[in-house]
Amino acid sequence: SQQGEEDPQALSIQEGENATMNCSYKTSINNLQWYRQNSGRGLVHLILIRSNEREKHSGRLRVTLDTSKKSSSLLITASRAADTASYFCATDKAAGNKLTFGGGTRVLVKP
């Protein structure tokens, strides 16, 4: 079963706008990662945030983590048509590196 839920399930925005998606999870974690998947292809790692971190930036990506609420958010600033993809959060627990994925958010960036 999946670790958590992602919200919204789908998002449609104009190029240049920001896209925000949220992820909630159920159990304690070691790390939370975000992955991107383009149309049925393989997943690409975007960013990792550790459980003792609250915010992390990578280029146009900003990730926050609130362990008290068991939630994370991914912000993509100044979106581009190439950002059109599904975005998944994934968590790992203290032991091992297997990932538990959320349901994903489908993002459509219109030119």
Add this chain to the structure above:
Amino acid sequence: DSGVTQTPKHLITATGQRVTLRCSPRSGDLSVYWYQQSLDQGLQFLIQYYNGEERAKGNILERFSAQQFPDLHSELNLSSLELGDSALYFCASSVGDRPGETQYFGPGTRLLVL
């Protein structure tokens, strides 16, 4: 290109049959993971191997089995196939097996069971 290769890209077979999916990890990676992506179950972890040994098991059916060979490539065997086994099967690899290590995903094998 992640450096992880999977073959075949597409597979169409009939119920009751058996198939083998193959994965070659990135050069130097010792861990291989298998995931299944379907419309109803989403992305699910199946099994992990590290340097030839099974390291973690997820929601893998008894009809499914996997192994990692001495050259570190891995195979996922699916037998007595059912319609519900139709899905995308991904392989991923990482250097080790510590939490937080980046996993690099292959392009997947799309399995259709008719």
